Amino acid sequence: MSTNEYKTILRIDSSLRGDDSISRRLGDNVVERLLRQHPNATVEHVDLAGGMPSIDAAWVAANFTAAEQRSAVQRERLAASDAAVAQLRRADAIVLTTPVYNFSVPAALRDWIDHVCRAGMTFRYTEHGPEGLLADRPVYLVVASGGVELGGPVDFASTYLRQVFRFIGISDVHLVGAERTAADSDAAVAGAMRQLDQRLPAVAGAVA
Ligand SMILES: Cc1cc2nc3c(=O)[nH]c(=O)nc-3n(C[C@H](O)[C@H](O)[C@H](O)COP(=O)(O)O)c2cc1C
Known part of the structure; x- marks a missing residue:
């Protein structure tokens, strides 16, 4: 096995x-x-x-309590978040799929983001501003929009997700966009497949 062979791929889906x-x-x-x-x-x-x-007041209080001072209840309140961060840490690559919902991402994906942006775990504050703590790794960001042009002025989905990943230390983000599915979904998918053939060329054409 070569050293850069992936052991773990983390796939996150959010479309309803x-x-x-x-x-x-x-x-x-x-x-x-x-x-x-x-x-x-x-x-x-x-x-x-x-x-x-969703995170709540008890979650925030637990998160702001030093790890060694947390009560059993506080540790339990953070358990799902800890697990989500651990899952991110061990992923060699991430495939995140999302539709655009109301110019942004589905609520549950927004909730997941709250759970993985953890001061002292995935980012820290420095005198030069926040600094991501996760090692960089490839993220394949698959975004489907009904009408919004991805990367355009009202695409707050892909730009937001890129910033979230950058914030926690991950900048190797590859956008695979199926845009304007409402107008012509076949054309949108074909466009995304062309992007994929460029980004993962080693197997281009090998996958239907
Ligand atoms: C609740 C909801 C909100 C949506 N909001 C937007 C939007 O703001 N902009 C847009 O371009 N498409 C919007 N769409 C359309 C979806 O992004 C589009 O249908 C996309 O292809 C869905 O991805 P999926 O097939 O993976 O579910 C919305 C769809 C739903 C269900």
Whole structure:
């Protein structure tokens, strides 16, 4: 096994549309391509369609309490967040799929972001401003929009997600965009597949 062979691919899906979801179908394709390059990798799957508990006052208080001073209740309150951060840390690559919902991302993905942006764990404050603490790694960011031009002035989804990853130390983000699915979903998917053929060329054409 070469040293840069992936052991773990983390896949996170957030569309509420299940099998009808364009972003999830494209995510399947990305994962398949990665597995052809890294056949021994394990895929860990987080499906946010069922929601993720929002952080609340007790969560914030627990997070702001020094780790060694947290009560058992506080440790329990942070357990899901700790697990989400650990999952991110061990991922060699991340495939994150999302639709654009109301110019941004689905609420459960927003909740997941609250759980993984943890001062002292995934970022820290310095005199020069915040600094990401996670090692860089590839992120395949699959975004489907009904009408919004990805990267355009009202795309607060892909630009937001890029900033979240940058904030925690990850800047190797590859956007795979199926944009304007409402106008022509076949054309949107074909455009995303062309981007994929460029970004994961080693297996271009090998995946249907
Ligand atoms: C609740 C909701 C809000 C949406 N808001 C937007 C939006 O603000 N901008 C946009 O371009 N498309 C919007 N869409 C359309 C979806 O982004 C589009 O249908 C996308 O292809 C869905 O991805 P999926 O097939 O993976 O679920 C919205 C769809 C839903 C269900």
